[in-house]
Amino acid sequence: MAEERDDLEGLELPQAPDPAASRAYREAARVLRGAAPAARRWCPPRGELVLAAAELGRERAGRRDAHVAACPLCRDDLRDLGALEAEPSPSLVARLRATLRLVVDEAARAVRVIDASLPGAPAPALAPVRGAGADPLAVVAAPFGDGSLEVAWVAAGRGADLRTRATGGAPTEYRVDLGPAPPDPDAPDAEPEVWESRASDPAGAVALAGLEPGRYRLAVYAPSQREPALEVVVDLARVDAKSM
Amino acid sequence: MTVPEGNDDALAALVGRARERDPAAEAELHDRLRPFVRRRLEEARARRNWFWLTDLEEATQDVLTSFFAALREGKFAYEGDQRLRGFLVRTAWFTAMNAKDRAARERAVSLFDEEEGGLRFDVAAFAAAAPDDLARRECLELLARAITSLNENRREVVERTLLGQKVRDIVGETGRTSASVSGLKFNALVDLRRRLDEEGFMDECGELFGLAGEAASRG
Numbered sequence: 170m171a172e173e174r175d176d177l178e179g180l181e182l183p184q185a186p187d188p189a190a191s192r193a194y195r196e197a198a199r200v201l202r203g204a205a206p207a208a209r210r211w212c213p214p215r216g217e218l219v220l221a222a223a224e225l226g227r228e229r230a231g232r233r234d235a236h237v238a239a240c241p242l243c244r245d246d247l248r249d250l251g252a253l254e255a256e257p258s259p260s261l262v263a264r265l266r267a268t269l270r271l272v273v274d275e276a277a278r279a280v281r282v283i284d285a286s287l288p289g290a291p292a293p294a295l296a297p298v299r300g301a302g303a304d305p306l307a308v309v310a311a312p313f314g315d316g317s318l319e320v321a322w323v324a325a326g327r328g329a330d331l332r333t334r335a336t337g338g339a340p341t342e343y344r345v346d347l348g349p350a351p352p353d354p355d356a357p358d359a360e361p362e363v364w365e366s367r368a369s370d371p372a373g374a375v376a377l378a379g380l381e382p383g384r385y386r387l388a389v390y391a392p393s394q395r396e397p398a399l400e401v402v403v404d405l406a407r408v409d410a411k412s413m
Numbered sequence: 414m415t416v417p418e419g420n421d422d423a424l425a426a427l428v429g430r431a432r433e434r435d436p437a438a439e440a441e442l443h444d445r446l447r448p449f450v451r452r453r454l455e456e457a458r459a460r461r462n463w464f465w466l467t468d469l470e471e472a473t474q475d476v477l478t479s480f481f482a483a484l485r486e487g488k489f490a491y492e493g494d495q496r497l498r499g500f501l502v503r504t505a506w507f508t509a510m511n512a513k514d515r516a517a518r519e520r521a522v523s524l525f526d527e528e529e530g531g532l533r534f535d536v537a538a539f540a541a542a543a544p545d546d547l548a549r550r551e552c553l554e555l556l557a558r559a560i561t562s563l564n565e566n567r568r569e570v571v572e573r574t575l576l577g578q579k580v581r582d583i584v585g586e587t588g589r590t591s592a593s594v595s596g597l598k599f600n601a602l603v604d605l606r607r608r609l610d611e612e613g614f615m616d617e618c619g620e621l622f623g624l625a626g627e628a629a630s631r632g
Binding site for chain 2: 179180181182183186190193194196197198199200201203204205206207209211215219232235236238239240241246248249250252253254255257393396
């Protein structure tokens with residue numbers, strides 16, 4: 170049998186074992202395969218795992234519970250069920266993808282939005298902030314959780330500083346990854362490169378300073394999410410007095 | 414017509430029409446339920462790292478197919494939105510577990526329990542909790558006794574093998590060399606085979622494990 174040949178082939182032994190020992194090995198291996206939890210021969214039907222004790226009968230429920238306590242695979246299955254039963258995180262837009270073109274006007278010390286694509290989001294708003302030492306900034310917002318994530322750009326020298334802020338009912342706990350934009354925005358990398366990864370502060374804000382002109386991928390992850398809730402391909406250009 | 418959220422009577426009526434195979438009702442109910450199912454699968458997949466659930470859309474469709482089949486066969490009766498969601502979650506679980514089973518052949522079970530910490534497999538407890546068939550439970554208990562009578566190193570490698578770990582997995586988790594694990598495993602299983610004879614396992618249980626006749630009597 171193929172499995173029996175494989176049993177010994179996977180071993181790195183200094184010399185070929187004698188036939189009797191080989192046979193003993195194979196027979197023990199066969200017993201272990203048959204007894205293995207992964208064979209699920211000893212597990213109750215899955216439907217039984219989730220029945221209430223009253224439905225199953227006390228004795229059978231007791232045996233079922235004892236088995237679950239001893240069987241790593243059945244416990245794994247029940248944890249999977251728990252994950253399905255858990256209420257999802259505040260409703261997130263799964264993998265909302267957007268593009269954003271910005272230009273930094275170095276002379277005016279301002280950032281302007283040239284083009285933005287945020288399906289379902291409010292129209293991009295330029296929200297100049299007047300205050301001591303504050304520079305004009307460009308703000309876009311995207312749905313995030315039960316609120317919005319504001320993404321603000323502030324002119325800083327030749328480039329811009331990036332600030333994100335959770336507003337409304339958006340989760341204040343999230344992570345921002347910044348890296349190079351994928352070559353083809355319609356075919357993003359399976360494992361995109363990340364240059365900077367920042368967790369939000371208690372107030373739900375992230376700051377990334379000194380972004381030079383270039384193309385970036387900005388990804389925002391909510392807690393327990395392995396896929397980003399928001400991805401933005403940012404094209405940050407620079408306009409100086411000479412080019413104008 | 415779209416059933417407003419929270420309108421229980423309207424939803425009950427919609428489910429009723431879908432059960433009678435009204436195409437428009439089926440389509441509407443399908444569209445109504447799909448986001449919920451997909452969301453639950455998506456979240457659970459992320460929380461539990463269901464790397465084996467590679468096609469979320471297909472899994473979502475499988476769940477809904479099972480739901481509609483159950484509806485038509487009278488295995489589900491509408492008793493409120495809460496119960497409907499609960500039934501969908503259970504159905505999603507069965508669908509996901511089927512996908513996990515298909516991928517199981519490629520995976521070994523880790524001995525380390527991320528949530529509980531530490532080694533999590535007790536072969537004696539596993540044997541004692543085997544299902545109702547007394548003969549099968551006794552066989553597992555005989556095996557467990559033989560395993561626990563091994564020395565510590567041999568017992569560990571046998572338990573890891575029992576959980577599906579290959580030599581390379583054991584090497585990775587224990588830090589031993591491949592030659593060391595190979596030798597340990599070989600000697601452990603030969604030793605185990607001898608102890609199974611001593612426990613009377615081969616006579617009582619050989620047939621159950623495909624070792625009847627010649628192998629069982631050889632000892």
